[in-house]
Amino acid sequence: MDASLPNLISPFCGDLRTKKYYFLKGPALEPADLLDASNDCWCGRTQIRLGPDDEGVNTDDCRSGRACYRRAGQEPNAT
Amino acid sequence: METRTNAGSESPEWGPRESLTLLNTNLRRVDGPEKVSGRARYTHDIRLPGMVFARLLLCPLPRAEVELDCTAAAKIPGVVAARSLRDKDGFETKFLGQAVAVVAAETPELAEDGLRAIRANYKPLPWAASADQALSPDAGQVTKNGNLGKESTKGDEAKANAILATCDATVEAEYRLPVQHHCSLETHGVVVDYRGGDEATVYASTQGTFTVPEAASGPLGLSASKITAIVEYMGGGFGSKFDFGIEGKTACELAKELKRPVHLMLTREGEFLNSGNRSGSIVKLRAGAKRNGKLIAISSSTMRMGGIGGGSFSGLPYVYKVAPPDEEAGEESDEKAKNPDGVRSSVRSLYTHTDSSRAMRAPGHPQASFAMESAIDELAYKLGIDPLVMRKTNLAKDVYHRQLDRAAERIGWGAHPNKTAPQKTPDADGTVTGIGFGVSVWGGGGHAECRVKISIGNDGSLQAIVGTQDLGNGTRTYVAAIAAQEFGLPLEAATARIGNSNYGRANASGGSTTAASLAPAVKVAAHKAREAFLAHLAQATKRPAEELAFRGGSLVEREGSKALMTWKEACATLGTSGLSEDGDWQASLASNGVHGAQAAKVKVDLGTGRVTVVSMVGVQDCGLPLNRTAVESQLNGGMIQALSYALHEERVIDPKLGLMLNANFVDYKIAGCQEMPELVPLIDDDDIGRGVIGMAEPAITPGHSAIANAIYNACGVRLRSLPFTADRVLDGLAELAANGGAK
Numbered sequence: 001m002d003a004s005l006p007n008l009i010s011p012f013c014g015d016l017r018t019k020k021y022y023f024l025k026g027p028a029l030e031p032a033d034l035l036d037a038s039n040d041c042w043c044g045r046t047q048i049r050l051g052p053d054d055e056g057v058n059t060d061d062c063r064s065g066r067a068c069y070r071r072a073g074q075e076p077n078a079t
Numbered sequence: 080m081e082t083r084t085n086a087g088s089e090s091p092e093w094g095p096r097e098s099l100t101l102l103n104t105n106l107r108r109v110d111g112p113e114k115v116s117g118r119a120r121y122t123h124d125i126r127l128p129g130m131v132f133a134r135l136l137l138c139p140l141p142r143a144e145v146e147l148d149c150t151a152a153a154k155i156p157g158v159v160a161a162r163s164l165r166d167k168d169g170f171e172t173k174f175l176g177q178a179v180a181v182v183a184a185e186t187p188e189l190a191e192d193g194l195r196a197i198r199a200n201y202k203p204l205p206w207a208a209s210a211d212q213a214l215s216p217d218a219g220q221v222t223k224n225g226n227l228g229k230e231s232t233k234g235d236e237a238k239a240n241a242i243l244a245t246c247d248a249t250v251e252a253e254y255r256l257p258v259q260h261h262c263s264l265e266t267h268g269v270v271v272d273y274r275g276g277d278e279a280t281v282y283a284s285t286q287g288t289f290t291v292p293e294a295a296s297g298p299l300g301l302s303a304s305k306i307t308a309i310v311e312y313m314g315g316g317f318g319s320k321f322d323f324g325i326e327g328k329t330a331c332e333l334a335k336e337l338k339r340p341v342h343l344m345l346t347r348e349g350e351f352l353n354s355g356n357r358s359g360s361i362v363k364l365r366a367g368a369k370r371n372g373k374l375i376a377i378s379s380s381t382m383r384m385g386g387i388g389g390g391s392f393s394g395l396p397y398v399y400k401v402a403p404p405d406e407e408a409g410e411e412s413d414e415k416a417k418n419p420d421g422v423r424s425s426v427r428s429l430y431t432h433t434d435s436s437r438a439m440r441a442p443g444h445p446q447a448s449f450a451m452e453s454a455i456d457e458l459a460y461k462l463g464i465d466p467l468v469m470r471k472t473n474l475a476k477d478v479y480h481r482q483l484d485r486a487a488e489r490i491g492w493g494a495h496p497n498k499t500a501p502q503k504t505p506d507a508d509g510t511v512t513g514i515g516f517g518v519s520v521w522g523g524g525g526h527a528e529c530r531v532k533i534s535i536g537n538d539g540s541l542q543a544i545v546g547t548q549d550l551g552n553g554t555r556t557y558v559a560a561i562a563a564q565e566f567g568l569p570l571e572a573a574t575a576r577i578g579n580s581n582y583g584r585a586n587a588s589g590g591s592t593t594a595a596s597l598a599p600a601v602k603v604a605a606h607k608a609r610e611a612f613l614a615h616l617a618q619a620t621k622r623p624a625e626e627l628a629f630r631g632g633s634l635v636e637r638e639g640s641k642a643l644m645t646w647k648e649a650c651a652t653l654g655t656s657g658l659s660e661d662g663d664w665q666a667s668l669a670s671n672g673v674h675g676a677q678a679a680k681v682k683v684d685l686g687t688g689r690v691t692v693v694s695m696v697g698v699q700d701c702g703l704p705l706n707r708t709a710v711e712s713q714l715n716g717g718m719i720q721a722l723s724y725a726l727h728e729e730r731v732i733d734p735k736l737g738l739m740l741n742a743n744f745v746d747y748k749i750a751g752c753q754e755m756p757e758l759v760p761l762i763d764d765d766d767i768g769r770g771v772i773g774m775a776e777p778a779i780t781p782g783h784s785a786i787a788n789a790i791y792n793a794c795g796v797r798l799r800s801l802p803f804t805a806d807r808v809l810d811g812l813a814e815l816a817a818n819g820g821a822k
Contacts, residue, residue: 019321019438022290022587023526030097035488036590037391038318039356041700049388049435050173056222056387056430060229 013062014072015044015051027072031059045070091606092702093668101564102557109556110312112289112547119312122284125270129715130340131159133333134190134213135326136180136197137352138172141206141737142219142434143642145170145179145199150194152182157189160333164325173221174387175208175433176352176735178325183333183341206432209734210361210384213431214377221387221430228389228428234378239423242376242404246367248461255451255800256362257729258384259357260350261439265314267354268344270329273299273334282306282325284344286320286652287587288546288580298331308580310548317551318438319355321589341348351742355437356730358383358390362450367421368458372472373402376421379450382428383443388435389428391443397451398520399473431731438589440717441521441776445724445783452517452784453799454793466788470516479518482676482698482763489696489759490514490678501795510682512693515788517677517781523773524671525595527664528586532608533562533601533608534659539647541566543604544576547585547597549754552775554593554707558601559593560706565605566612567629568646583661591773595669598705598771604662614651619652647808670769675699675777677718678786680756683793687814688805690790691758692722695782700766703772712772714760717778723750725783727802795820 010027012034020036021028028034034041041057042049045068050055052068063069096103113119138145146169152161160183172179182193205219212218214228220226243249265284269291273279279299283291291308299306313320330343361384366377374396383390401419410618459469467487471480487493495514497503502511531545543562549555558575566572576582586596609629616634617624626637633642634649650657680694697714704710727748731740742746783801791797796811 008534017322018588019318019587022287022321022589023528023592031223032721036438036442037393037444038442039383039385039783040435040442041388042322042435045297047294047323047325047387048177054171054173058389 010072011063012059012072013066014070014074016057016059016062017042017044034059090665091602093602093666096505096767097170099564099569100567101467101560105705106556106570106706107558107708108553109575110558111607118718120312121265121312122270124638125282125342127270127272127340129274129658130270130342131183131185131337132190133181133183133341133343134189134194134346135178135329135349136182136194136199137349138175138177138179138201139738140172140201140203140672141175141208142171142204143202144202145172149179149180150199151198152193153197155189155193157185158193159183159185159337161193171204173432174731175739177443178329178353181329181333183337184356191276197267197467203737206737208431208433208732208737209428210382211732213429215403219432224287224502225315226430226489228430230311230425230427232425232433234418234423236378236423238420239376239378242421243365243378246376247370248458249365249367250454250457251365252454252799254362254453254455256360256446256449257801258359258436259439259724259728260730260747260756261317261355263315263317263319263350263510266345267320267324267345269325269330270340270342271295271330273338274340275338277301278305280309281335282309284313284320285310286316286548286550288548288578289584290321290587291323292580294327295331296368299335307630310578310754313548313550315551315751316754317440318442318589321438323588324354343669347744349741351617351747352739353434355435355439357442357445358385358436360384360390360446361390362446364395364450364454365614366454366458368462370462370626372459372462372464372469373406374399374458374473375402375404377401377454378423380425383426384429384431384432385436386431390436392426393443393447394426395424395447395451397447398518399455400475407787440720441519442780444507444519444776444780446723448517448519448780448784449787449801451785452781453797456515456788460499460791463499467492467516470518474518476674478674478700478766479676481517481765483516483661485698485761486516486678488697489761490680490694492678497792501791502793505685508674509686510684511788511793512680512682513791513793514678514680515785515790515792516786517784519670519675519777519780521591521673521774521777522671523591523595523776525599525664525669525771526586526592528584529597529600529664530583531604532542532583532659533604533662534657535608535612535650535651535653536657537650537655539566539650541573542576543573543601544582545597545600546582548588549577550588553706554597554714557594557598557705561598561601562605565609566646572646591776595671595771596664599668599712601663602668603665604660607660607678608658609660612658615658616649616652641739668770670702670772672766673700673772673774673777675781677781679782679784679789681789681793683790683808685794688808688812690726690803690805690808692726692754692786694757694759695722696759696761697778698761698763699778700763700772702766702769702772704762705771709764711760713775714778715758717775718782719750719755720779721782721785722754722756724801725786725803726754727752729802762767
């Protein structure tokens with residue numbers, strides 16, 4: 001993406017899912033954009049509350065730097 | 080009655096409530112006969128040619144090293160697939176009930192045989208299956224950062240303590256809420272119809288028709304645009320069916336592998352172990368009030384117990400206002416009013432090796448309600464103040480005052496003899512009677528998510544078409560009712576076609592947002608279709624459109640009663656393609672923010688400790704009620720679930736063995752016919768002038784709190800842990816006797 005554009009890239013893994021994810025009108029930029037009252041997060045790749053690395057799924061950890069991280073908009077990795 | 084409620088206006092409006100012919104009346108569900116006759120086809124009921132049935136093998140321990148040998152299972156005649164869900168030989172599981180393997184077979188029974196034939200070696204690893212275990216220094220670690228999550232705090236402890244020290248009455252207590260299960264009658268699952276090629280259909284028991292294609296695309300290896308989701312009927316979700324789940328992913332992978340339709344629904348045990356729950360909570364709380372009943376301090380420390388997930392808790396103080404300690408001294412700043420010095424809270428997650436909590440009807444609210452309503456009640460009795468008066472003293476919004484008054488009147492609080500102390504002398508049958516109260520709040524509101532098509536055929540058919548799902552709460556009925564009312568037709572004249580991702584888009588059902596998102600789009604589409612149809616008929620009849628209206632199943636003169644032609648005759652003037660219009664959400668037709676108050680009357684048997692809920696009253700606002708019967712049903716359902724939470728429900732795990740002891744409907748008790756009290760659902764009709772708002776969530780929030788307070792009011796036993804079982808009541812009575820009466 002061109003560097004002159006405003007920040008449209010979510011800092012969260014593209015596989016991070018929450019209830020609020022399904023109501024997003026744009027990229028999730030803050031934890032509050034994703035977290036609803038249930039505080040429930042899951043991985044769209046594993047479809048459970050653990051990531052492909054068997055660690056927990058949440059807005060703190062599902063970010064760049066984690067081995068299984070995938071930037072939103074990238075092709076999903078093999079399951 | 081005139082149905083053209085906003086003739087001449089550019090944008091649609093609901094119109095005065097008294098003008099509505101179907102909305103705000105008591106409507107029978109249009110799908111009721113389908114459901115009670117068994118004709119309604121749920122995902123569970125789908126049977127397709129060549130379909131196989133799949134079952135998941137769940138880890139029976141909270142944490143284990145797992146080795147699997149599926150060779151014998153795969154050799155059973157009729158078993159078509161038996162494999163680990165992992166691509167490596169030995170792996171570690173992180174929660175009780177984690178799926179580890181799958182078997183697919185020609186029949187469900189053969190799939191079960193296959194599961195039994197898998198050689199699974201579970202080597203136990205140190206686990207934490209309870210709060211005590213999780214807090215123990217030698218506990219198994221659930222996350223890489225330990226078992227306690229980050230602490231989130233609000234307020235200053237020293238300031239709150241200083242105010243607490245000045246209070247005329249204080250309460251210091253610990254409140255415990257167990258894990259509660261959703262208990263959806265239809266378990267989680269899907270049927271994936273894929274036989275090769277580049278298209279698939281997924282039948283899903285889901286709260287979001289449009290969440291399915293995206294979730295299924297990865298495991299099926301297809302573009303989401305090539306996947307159709309069907310959600311014709313679904314048997315309840317209560318928040319737990321937002322995600323596709325391991326069952327959805329695995330079924331898609333199997334279908335892709337086998338090129339055959341796959342039916343994978345969780346068993347009831349699987350549902351308890353592997354489909355989420357309402358998180359448990361441990362709340363340590365200190366609260367204080369002045370002699371006049373004003374709450375001036377509350378300091379709390381909460382642990383949310385959401386298994387491997389974070390758990391939910393909506394925060395304290397819940398609904399009630401904490402006043403500045405010296406309110407008479409002058410006006411507080413807005414900042415001080417929002418964050419009074421008397422409030423301090425700390426919340427953190429306590430992780431265990433158990434299934435994660437998920438959204439469940441008003442996530443976090445019933446937990447916070449129990450601590451808050453109990454504390455308010457305890458302070459009221461300590462100060463000798465009527466608990467109803469105490470509540471109104473600390474509730475800033477007028478809406479709660481009128482709702483509490485209405486609930487109090489209906490439950491008989493005015494004539495109740497023991498308002499400020501438990502009943503002194505039991506009745507002749509050895510029982511005592513008490514009344515308790517609680518309040519609730521929810522945001523709700525709508526989103527611009529839905530696109531609805533209204534289609535009128537030249538045969539007289541009227542259809543409202545949108546892909547939304549009906550969770551069992553009456554969506555199909557109000558979609559049809561909005562369309563029918565727009566044309567002055569009876570409910571049965573309109574058909575709602577829903578539950579298909581090829582129809583117009585709709586939001587997932589969560590946070591009580593469906594009605595406020597969907598109903599406006601139906602109204603807009605119907606309004607546009609009516610305007611277009613009238614324009615067509617004006618041309619056909621050579622009369623100005625402004626002089627025409629639909630009423631009583633006919634096209635009529637707007638001023639007067641002359642029927643010009645029947646609805647069917649009018650439709651026959653359309654071409655063979657009929658007429659259709661699309662509608663999107665319109666903000667002015669929806670509102671947000673709902674409030675509720677509930678009261679419970681109980682009898683406590685002093686000999687057996689048994690609590691019988693005699694009566695529950697729920698008062699609820701909801702903006703414009705689309706279907707009064709459905710709103711009342713939501714209120715009844717909320718009160719029933721709260722009663723069940725109060726008296727019965729509790730996930731029981733043996734922490735040593737690591738087993739869930741009640742993963743079935745025999746041992747996990749939910750309230751049944753015998754426990755049903757008189758239920759009085761009251762719609763707050765003083766809430767006028769607002770648009771549609773969802774109200775399903777708050778109906779569940781205060782009922783268990785009201786029951787706890789009623790038990791105290793009856794017998795003087797303050798129960799601070801759910802469920803309120805007879806043994807807990809008897810223990811409380813024994814303690815009271817030892818201490819010389821209620822404190």
